[in-house]
Amino acid sequence: MIPKKSPAVVLSSGGLDSTTVMAIAKNEGYAVYSLSFSYGQRHSHELAAAARVAANLGAVDHFIIQIDLARIGGSALTDKTIAVPKSVKAPMSASRIPITYVPARNTIFLSYALSWAEVLKAYDIFIGVNAIDYSGYPDCRPEYLLAFEKMANLATRAGVEGRTPIRIRAPLVKLSKAQIIQQGMALGIDYSITHSCYDPSMEGLACGHCDSCLLRKKGFKEAGVADPTRYQQRTR
Amino acid sequence: MIPKKSPAVVLSSGGLDSTTVMAIAKNEGYAVYSLSFSYGQRHSHELAAAARVAANLGAVDHFIIQIDLARIGGSALTDKTIAVPKSVKAPMSASRIPITYVPARNTIFLSYALSWAEVLKAYDIFIGVNAIDYSGYPDCRPEYLLAFEKMANLATRAGVEGRTPIRIRAPLVKLSKAQIIQQGMALGIDYSITHSCYDPSMEGLACGHCDSCLLRKKGFKEAGVADPTRYQQRTR
Numbered sequence: 001m002i003p004k005k006s007p008a009v010v011l012s013s014g015g016l017d018s019t020t021v022m023a024i025a026k027n028e029g030y031a032v033y034s035l036s037f038s039y040g041q042r043h044s045h046e047l048a049a050a051a052r053v054a055a056n057l058g059a060v061d062h063f064i065i066q067i068d069l070a071r072i073g074g075s076a077l078t079d080k081t082i083a084v085p086k087s088v089k090a091p092m093s094a095s096r097i098p099i100t101y102v103p104a105r106n107t108i109f110l111s112y113a114l115s116w117a118e119v120l121k122a123y124d125i126f127i128g129v130n131a132i133d134y135s136g137y138p139d140c141r142p143e144y145l146l147a148f149e150k151m152a153n154l155a156t157r158a159g160v161e162g163r164t165p166i167r168i169r170a171p172l173v174k175l176s177k178a179q180i181i182q183q184g185m186a187l188g189i190d191y192s193i194t195h196s197c198y199d200p201s202m203e204g205l206a207c208g209h210c211d212s213c214l215l216r217k218k219g220f221k222e223a224g225v226a227d228p229t230r231y232q233q234r235t236r
Numbered sequence: 237m238i239p240k241k242s243p244a245v246v247l248s249s250g251g252l253d254s255t256t257v258m259a260i261a262k263n264e265g266y267a268v269y270s271l272s273f274s275y276g277q278r279h280s281h282e283l284a285a286a287a288r289v290a291a292n293l294g295a296v297d298h299f300i301i302q303i304d305l306a307r308i309g310g311s312a313l314t315d316k317t318i319a320v321p322k323s324v325k326a327p328m329s330a331s332r333i334p335i336t337y338v339p340a341r342n343t344i345f346l347s348y349a350l351s352w353a354e355v356l357k358a359y360d361i362f363i364g365v366n367a368i369d370y371s372g373y374p375d376c377r378p379e380y381l382l383a384f385e386k387m388a389n390l391a392t393r394a395g396v397e398g399r400t401p402i403r404i405r406a407p408l409v410k411l412s413k414a415q416i417i418q419q420g421m422a423l424g425i426d427y428s429i430t431h432s433c434y435d436p437s438m439e440g441l442a443c444g445h446c447d448s449c450l451l452r453k454k455g456f457k458e459a460g461v462a463d464p465t466r467y468q469q470r471t472r
Contacts, residue, residue, distance in 0.1 A: 072355055107350060107351075119308055139391045143390055
């Protein structure tokens with residue numbers, strides 16, 4: 001049993017996975033501090049979704065940090081000169097990293113979460129990464145998360161003063177997308193308020209063809225749940 | 237022998253330590269990419285010093301990332317409601333972390349450096365941390381740096397594609413402040429362009445009494461080098 005309303009920082013993109021994680025943290029009794037990032041991403045509709053999700057799930061605070069990854073570049077998600085690929089293939093394996101990989105993104109996100117957690121005296125940081133139905137990003141693997149956790153406990157007061165250790169909680173890491181959706185449905189999530197697409201229309205409608213859309217579609221299908229996503233009309 | 241002009245990312249605060257590290261990286265033959273942070277710190281004179289240092293040492297690029305630590309708070313260096321302590325005592329031991337500690341700061345800095353390094357195809361990240369004459373920050377210890385390095389190699393393409401591993405280089409970690417200054421003088425550094433004070437005057441003059449000033453003063457004295465720092469007149 002955790003004490004009632006211990007604080008926890010939850011990384012939120014407004015997408016399906018992180019929303020499920022927030023519902024899990026809430027269900028475990030944590031006071032949720034939602035943390036999102038504005039990083040020059042094409043999919044800024046994410047941020048609107050993250051705000052909806054934080055309000056919907058009763059987060060104590062929702063904090064959006066502006067970070068400048070556009071100047072660093074190197075990804076189709078932050079560099080406007082690189083096109084987001086459209087694919088009907090299966091997601092790439094771990095040996096082929098797609099161009100939508102943002103260099104060291106999860107490390108930057110978790111570092112900010114660690115800083116906020118230390119100030120809040122929170123010992124749990126929740127992240128919605130997934131190593132099964134994922135897109136081949138190195139920073140979604142369990143061994144990466146364990147290494148981050150170890151580093152985090154050396155980086156902070158916890159490591160010096162012998163406090164409660166910090167835990168990086170990734171409750172979805174070994175679940176399929178369908179299992180994630182089933183768990184979220186059991187917790188009462190309304191997935192229509194979430195946003196996953198890497199390349200939405202101006203109005204925020206999902207493209208239906210990027211890796212993220214394909215994974216999400218497949219998940220709803222396999223879970224036997226009606227897909228509530230609003231897709232653009234396919235014109236080609 | 238490293239190939240001529242391999243890129244390296246060097247974290248620069250415009251202070252004595254990181255400037256010495258940049259000179260070391262340059263002396264080893266690296267093309268230096270200087271990375272500084274504007275984080276709502278009281279000591280924004282650091283940034284002017286960092287720009288002087290990058291120009292003086294011939295950095296290929298000097299990148300200042302805006303980061304929002306003021307909203308996170310928790311430190312005298314980022315929270316205007318907490319006073320910077322003045323002390324004539326020796327620096328605190330590792331079991332007492334001073335209020336100038338910024339939660340997870342070096343982790344955030346190194347995470348951005350990692351992201352930039354991955355895009356630049358740089359495998360060396362230099363940081364001027366020091367575990368001898370330091371201020372008791374947990375994220376200055378060798379075991380922390382090793383844990384970050386291990387995590388970094390799992391976080392990035394290096395870890396998946398078997399590329400050259402990323403190294404976190406901390407050449408000052410076991411040197412005293414006096415030894416750092418002696419090494420820097422041998423490399424021709426003009427320390428008058430650097431800035432270390434946590435609580436300078438509006439004009440950028442050092443206070444002479446904060447932990448950072450005390451360590452710096454002591455270093456010059458022990459190195460037998462004239463201190464080029466411009467201090468405020470002591471009025472009390």
